Amino acid sequence: MTGLLAGIRVLDLTNVLAGPYCAYQLALLGADVIKVEQPAGGDLARQLGASPELNKAHMGASFLAQNAGKRSVALDLKNETDRRRFLDLVATADALVENFRPGVMKRLGLDYEALKAVRPGLVYCAISGFGQDGPMRDNPAYDQIVQGLSGIMSITGTPETAPLRVGYPVADTLGGLTGAFAIAAALVRQKTSGEGAFLDVSMLECTLSALGWPVSNYLTAGVEPQPMGNENMTAAPSGAFATADGLINIAANKQEQFVTLCGLIDRPELATDPRFAERETRKKNRFELKALIEAALASATAAAWEEKLNRAGVPAGRVLTIPQALAEPQVSGRGMTVQFEDVPGAERPVTVVRGGFLVDGAAPVPTLPPPALGQHGQEVFATLPPRKGTTE
Numbered sequence: 001m002t003g004l005l006a007g008i009r010v011l012d013l014t015n016v017l018a019g020p021y022c023a024y025q026l027a028l029l030g031a032d033v034i035k036v037e038q039p040a041g042g043d044l045a046r047q048l049g050a051s052p053e054l055n056k057a058h059m060g061a062s063f064l065a066q067n068a069g070k071r072s073v074a075l076d077l078k079n080e081t082d083r084r085r086f087l088d089l090v091a092t093a094d095a096l097v098e099n100f101r102p103g104v105m106k107r108l109g110l111d112y113e114a115l116k117a118v119r120p121g122l123v124y125c126a127i128s129g130f131g132q133d134g135p136m137r138d139n140p141a142y143d144q145i146v147q148g149l150s151g152i153m154s155i156t157g158t159p160e161t162a163p164l165r166v167g168y169p170v171a172d173t174l175g176g177l178t179g180a181f182a183i184a185a186a187l188v189r190q191k192t193s194g195e196g197a198f199l200d201v202s203m204l205e206c207t208l209s210a211l212g213w214p215v216s217n218y219l220t221a222g223v224e225p226q227p228m229g230n231e232n233m234t235a236a237p238s239g240a241f242a243t244a245d246g247l248i249n250i251a252a253n254k255q256e257q258f259v260t261l262c263g264l265i266d267r268p269e270l271a272t273d274p275r276f277a278e279r280e281t282r283k284k285n286r287f288e289l290k291a292l293i294e295a296a297l298a299s300a301t302a303a304a305w306e307e308k309l310n311r312a313g314v315p316a317g318r319v320l321t322i323p324q325a326l327a328e329p330q331v332s333g334r335g336m337t338v339q340f341e342d343v344p345g346a347e348r349p350v351t352v353v354r355g356g357f358l359v360d361g362a363a364p365v366p367t368l369p370p371p372a373l374g375q376h377g378q379e380v381f382a383t384l385p386p387r388k389g390t391t392e
Contacts (some may be wrong), residue, residue, distance in 0.1 A: 003030010019099035021176030027069035042373040057345035069366030074374030093121040133200035143169035150207040162227035175203035236286035247319035265296035344372035
């Protein structure tokens with residue numbers, strides 16, 4: 001499959017998660033993503049992950065997750081010779097993404113204004129915790145910090161357990177996705193008008209934007225969102241229910257779905273019970289209703305109920321572990337993972353996850369394994385045009 005971003009060169013100066021995940025999305029779409037790393041250690045994620053052996057080899061599992069499809073060069077941006085090589089690289093780039101604290105690139109003399117002089121039309125994306133201005137701009141930001149400040153932790157868990165951190169770095173991931181979306185949009189304008197852009201991506205703002213429904217309920221309806229565990233505030237019965245062998249999510253959000261559910265569990269009278277007959281009364285009495293439904297669901301397994309309910313048009317799905325989810329035929333059958341046999345620093349094959357979409361029926365997948373630090377320096381710099389006034 002020809003990548004939608006084939007012919008686009010992106011410089012990836014990022015570390016750890018939000019920025020690398022952003023650039024990974026662009027690499028999946030066919031962009032030539034060149035990861036520019038510090039010679040002393042490179043991306044910190046190279047040392048992060050569940051495998052001490054991979055961490056020691058500077059190919060940590062956290063790095064492998066979002067750096068396939070990229071080429072790596074090692075440059076010390078404080079070194080004058082390396083700075084010149086970097087600027088030569090910028091002159092060939094369409095876009096650049098970095099996730100340093102605000103002001104770092106300016107202190108290096110490599111901020112947007114400086115780089116725009118080298119490459120007019122450059123799309124420059126700066127991902128940070130809080131944005132390039134404001135009273136929190138200089139604060140250090142990690143995913144958990146942003147989760148707490150955004151309010152997302154306050155509505156995660158039950159009333160007894162909240163606030164809780166979402167179980168993966170959701171704020172970092174949202175920042176990366178937003179950055180990739182903004183870069184792709186800016187590239188469209190660049191290719192039509194030649195105009196570049198400075199993209200200021202705030203992880204805090206990305207997370208608040210993604211909290212659209214609960215934020216709107218507060219801003220518009222004046223209702224402060226509360227933690228509800230596995231329950232759905234907009235409907236009932238809608239949430240996680242116990243069966244004979246595990247949990248199943250059921251979302252009988254429409255009246256006809258609720259009526260069908262009542263029949264399938266052999267409790268048709270629940271559909272006309274005054275406590276449950278209408279949407280709003282069901283929400284008020286959701287826990288009484290849940291107990292009655294769970295008593296009926298105890299007669300069969302989650303898998304059996306999933307098949308029966310979905311066949312009848314009632315949305316349902318088992319609550320799976322990550323290994324179980326990856327083993328599902330729906331996931332494996334669409335090629336959600338890609339395996340590389342020969343990855344630098346890894347003594348075994350490495351499997352990575354692709355993006356969550358197909359293009360013309362084909363899955364965009366990384367064409368290169370995650371790179372060793374500086375692995376592609378020679379081949380990248382050999383292709384650059386010589387500097388003016390030199391014979392390099």
